[in-house]
Amino acid sequence: MSLLSERVLNMSTSATLAMAAKARELKEQGKDIIGLSLGEPDFNTPDFIKEAAKQAIDDNYNTYTPVDGYVELKQAIITKFKRDNQLDYTLPQIVVSTGAKQALANIAAVILNKGDEVILPCPYWVSYSDIVKLNEGVPVEVTTSIENDFKLTPEQLEAAITPKTKMIWYSSPCNPSGSVYSKKELRALADVLQKYPNIIVVSDEIYEHINFVGEHASMAQFDDMYDRTVTVNGVSKAFAMTGWRIGYIGAPTEIARACNKMQGQITSGANCIAQRAVITALNEPPSRVQYMIDEFKVRRELILGLLNDIEGFKTNEPEGAFYVFPDVTYYFGKTIKGITINNATDLSLFLLEHANVATVTGEAFGNPNCIRISYAASQEQIIEAIKRIKEVLS
Numbered sequence: 069m070s071l072l073s074e075r076v077l078n079m080s081t082s083a084t085l086a087m088a089a090k091a092r093e094l095k096e097q098g099k100d101i102i103g104l105s106l107g108e109p110d111f112n113t114p115d116f117i118k119e120a121a122k123q124a125i126d127d128n129y130n131t132y133t134p135v136d137g138y139v140e141l142k143q144a145i146i147t148k149f150k151r152d153n154q155l156d157y158t159l160p161q162i163v164v165s166t167g168a169k170q171a172l173a174n175i176a177a178v179i180l181n182k183g184d185e186v187i188l189p190c191p192y193w194v195s196y197s198d199i200v201k202l203n204e205g206v207p208v209e210v211t212t213s214i215e216n217d218f219k220l221t222p223e224q225l226e227a228a229i230t231p232k233t234k235m236i237w238y239s240s241p242c243n244p245s246g247s248v249y250s251k252k253e254l255r256a257l258a259d260v261l262q263k264y265p266n267i268i269v270v271s272d273e274i275y276e277h278i279n280f281v282g283e284h285a286s287m288a289q290f291d292d293m294y295d296r297t298v299t300v301n302g303v304s305k306a307f308a309m310t311g312w313r314i315g316y317i318g319a320p321t322e323i324a325r326a327c328n329k330m331q332g333q334i335t336s337g338a339n340c341i342a343q344r345a346v347i348t349a350l351n352e353p354p355s356r357v358q359y360m361i362d363e364f365k366v367r368r369e370l371i372l373g374l375l376n377d378i379e380g381f382k383t384n385e386p387e388g389a390f391y392v393f394p395d396v397t398y399y400f401g402k403t404i405k406g407i408t409i410n411n412a413t414d415l416s417l418f419l420l421e422h423a424n425v426a427t428v429t430g431e432a433f434g435n436p437n438c439i440r441i442s443y444a445a446s447q448e449q450i451i452e453a454i455k456r457i458k459e460v461l462s
Contacts, residue, residue: 080198083432087416091426102453104442105426107243107391111308111360117349124344133337136328137164137316141343144350145316152276152354153286155299157318163327166338168274168302168315171327172237173199175270175298175317178326180205184234189220190434191393193243193272197434205234209434214384214395218245218435222256229264236261239272241279244433244440245393246386251285258293268323269297274315275389277306277354280365288318295320305389306357307349312342364390367443367450374454375441378461390444393430397437404461412439423456 070077087105095101136142142162149155165171172195180186182204188196190209197207210228212218220238240249249257261267271287288297302315317327337343368385371392375381380398399409405422409415413429416439420426430438443450 075202079202080432082194084194084428087420087426087428090420094420094424099424101420101424101426102445102449102456103426104445104450104453105428105440107305107389107442107444108310109305109308109360109390109444110446111363113308113312114349114357116352116356117307117309117345120348121341121345124341127344129340129344131340133340133343135332135337136324137162137337138343138347141347141350144347145318148350149299149318153273153284153289153299155286155288155294155318158321160321161318161324162316163319163324163331164314164316164338164343165327165331166315166335167304167313168272168300169195170331170335171300171302171315171317172196172270172272173202174327174330175300175319175323176200176203176205177330178323179268180234183232185230185232187225187228187233187236188434189218189224189236189238191218191242191244191430191438192237192434193239194428194432196237200237206232208233211435214382214393214438217384217387218242218247218393219249219253220257222260225257225260229260229267233264233267235268235270237270237272239274240285241275241386241388243275243389244391244428244430244438246389246391248279248281248387249285250281251283251289254285254287255290258287258290261296262292265296267296269293270300271297272300274300274302275305276301277357278361278364278390279388280361280368281387298323303346303349306354306360308357308360309342309346309349312339312345314338314342314346364443367445367447368392370447371441371443371450371454374451374458378454378458380461390442392441392443393433393435393438394441395437396439399461412436415439419457419460423453423460425453425456 091101180203185206186200298319304310382395416429428440
């Protein structure tokens with residue numbers, strides 16, 4: 069008899085975190101590894117946010133926080149939703165969590181029953197599938213194509229819906245593809261969903277501000293979708309605050325209250341100092357962090373130009389986030405340095421071992437034909453990393 073539960077034994081290890089751990093291990097052995105695997109900005113948290121955290125310490129914020137977040141933070145989130153997304157939420161509709169990942173886990177826990185299906189357009193963020201499975205749901209993966217910029221079409225959505233469909237989860241801008249759904253494209257999906265009023269939409273918008281095409285669109289902006297959409301966001305990416313661990317949702321009141329109840333039995337409220345800092349972050353206009361977005365756009369052009377010079381890498385132009393997701397099937401079946409590349413996982417491990425560059429297999433994101441390469445690294449590192457990849461593959 070196993071000591072451990074079937075639940076954890078059947079759970080996958082996060083591929084992004086596993087690759088990062090492997091890269092750290094090799095670095096400790098003295099290898100010169102360039103990490104392009106983690107979804108983490110290489111900028112420091114802006115000084116105006118750090119000063120707010122210091123002030124919170126001096127003001128003796130050190131006690132338990134409300135389970136769903138400080139009222140002042142929830143008010144800042146409401147202001148942000150209105151200012152940036154034209155969404156009207158009230159205090160009971162906001163829940164602050166320890167990162168957007170916990171927010172997603174809360175949503176799955178309070179909505180899914182055993183056997184409920186969740187549509188996941190592929191590629192999807194690495195943890196979606198296992199969060200669904202952990203809560204006894206059934207992930208329904210819908211394959212998209214690089215030719216269509218990895219976006220779900222209305223026809224694909226319609227075909228994936230069954231009587232057991234409970235939710236659809238997607239991110240825009242998307243991790244790992246960088247795809248951004250336009251308002252027109254979301255409206256077309258919403259038109260399909262109008263035929264199925266019991267399906268809940270989870271819109272993960274954590275990369276909202278890292279957007280190179282202009283206006284960001286939210287599913288909840290449509291009046292006929294507002295009452296069935298949970299909008300997930302946080303400060304990790306746009307504000308370079310990954311380690312501060314603050315995420316939040318705007319949701320129908322019933323769902324928000326259920327998430328508050330669930331969180332109250334699992335972790336209670338998020339870190340007090342981080343919450344005070346995020347109040348300051350969200351009350352400032354997005355223009356305060358525009359310098360990061362501008363730099364990411366420069367890096368996108370840089371890495372696309374370099375990758376397009378490598379034989380066999382098929383790319384599209386990502387519209388947001390800080391990833392490229394090239395199709396690498398050209399290399400499947402080929403033998404390089406005595407190693408046969410059978411799939412994206414093989415190629416990702418090969419690049420780590422022989423090029424000293426850490427990427428992530430697309431299999432972890434529901435697409436076995438691609439690898440994810442993060443350009444949340446300096447231009448110098450990007451140039452050197454792609455140079456190594458090109459040399460080892462040629």
